[in-house]
Amino acid sequence: MLAPELVEAFRREISGATSVLIGTHLNPDGDALGCALGMAYFLGQEGIAHEVVCHHAPPFNLQFLPGVGKIRQTPSRKHDLGIIVDLDSLERLGSLAPNFAELPRLVVIDHHVPHEAPGDVRIVDTHAPATAVIIARLFEAMDVEMTPEMATCLLTGVVTDTGSFRFRNTTAEALSVAARLVEAGGNINRISEEVFQRKPLSSARLLGYLLERMTLEIDDRLCYGVLDFQDFLHTGAEDVDTEGFVNELLSIRTVEIAAIFREPKPGRVRVSLRSRGDHDVAAVAREIGGGGHKNAAGCSFEAEIEEALELVLPRLRACLASS
Numbered sequence: 317m318l319a320p321e322l323v324e325a326f327r328r329e330i331s332g333a334t335s336v337l338i339g340t341h342l343n344p345d346g347d348a349l350g351c352a353l354g355m356a357y358f359l360g361q362e363g364i365a366h367e368v369v370c371h372h373a374p375p376f377n378l379q380f381l382p383g384v385g386k387i388r389q390t391p392s393r394k395h396d397l398g399i400i401v402d403l404d405s406l407e408r409l410g411s412l413a414p415n416f417a418e419l420p421r422l423v424v425i426d427h428h429v430p431h432e433a434p435g436d437v438r439i440v441d442t443h444a445p446a447t448a449v450i451i452a453r454l455f456e457a458m459d460v461e462m463t464p465e466m467a468t469c470l471l472t473g474v475v476t477d478t479g480s481f482r483f484r485n486t487t488a489e490a491l492s493v494a495a496r497l498v499e500a501g502g503n504i505n506r507i508s509e510e511v512f513q514r515k516p517l518s519s520a521r522l523l524g525y526l527l528e529r530m531t532l533e534i535d536d537r538l539c540y541g542v543l544d545f546q547d548f549l550h551t552g553a554e555d556v557d558t559e560g561f562v563n564e565l566l567s568i569r570t571v572e573i574a575a576i577f578r579e580p581k582p583g584r585v586r587v588s589l590r591s592r593g594d595h596d597v598a599a600v601a602r603e604i605g606g607g608g609h610k611n612a613a614g615c616s617f618e619a620e621i622e623e624a625l626e627l628v629l630p631r632l633r634a635c636l637a638s639s
């Protein structure tokens with residue numbers, strides 16, 4: 317349930333706006349783009365002018381999203397309201413941060429643990445399994461007519477953020493919202509196939525490298541792997557092709573904390589962290605300038621892989637020992 321005051325505040329913001337700029341985070345995932353496009357369909361239905369922007373182009377496996385062609389990398393005109401979805405800091409907007417910072421009003425809809433807390437109206441629930449679930453609640457509270465396109469967009473957010481209803485955030489609400497979205501015409505078969513069953517060959521080869529060379533420590537409870545720039549060059553894979561790799565490491569029966577260190581471009585290291593149960597990898601990520609959820613977090617920095625390993629691994633060992 318959403319607090320009625322928040323629903324009212326949201327209604328007031330959109331009815332006072334002439335034109336809305338919708339944005340989401342760098343390296344957008346299914347929840348990010350599904351929410352941004354679902355919001356765009358809603359504003360279109362209300363006759364409110366809008367544009368959708370994202371720093372990065374949609375990844376290959378999200379090209380099927382209805383309305384994906386509307387996503388621009390820079391706004392084409394002025395707006396007076398911003399709506400940002402699935403992120404909690406303007407920095408995560410990348411090159412678009414200044415465009416949103418200068419808007420007179422900003423609405424934030426999100427499920428991450430806030431650390432910057434920007435925005436005039438904040439519809440944030442850190443317990444929501446996906447931002448798409450919060451938007452579905454909002455639309456239901458507003459009696460929005462849910463079209464099949466909107467439903468497919470929001471359902472993509474729920475399916476991807478819950479790992480196809482396998483992760484711990486798969487709550488009764490995630491399932492009941494998903495059921496209502498399927499009823500409204502959300503195409504769950506298409507989503508599952510496009511998102512999870514169309515990886516490029518280069519991605520499968522890169523996963524092979526990772527699995528062959530992974531390191532296990534502390535009675536096989538900590539698992540990590542490195543993919544350096546040479547690996548990306550040899551396979552022709554890109555960083556988006558590593559989506560889900562860290563979960564492969566966490567899926568090993570004994571593993572409680574998993575990490576991958578990637579260097580898709582020389583000198584820049586991206587780290588993905590996953591954990592089971594009480595191990596809080598978001599706390600580890602925050603210590604080194606990243607963020608995320610308790611069981612799924614990440615960070616990136618300018619460094620050599622060796623330096624990144626030295627920075628992160630002792631913290632992961634400590635995290636495993638303390639929880």
Ligand SMILES: [Mn+2]
Nearest residue numbers: 347402447477
């Ligand atoms: Mn999300």
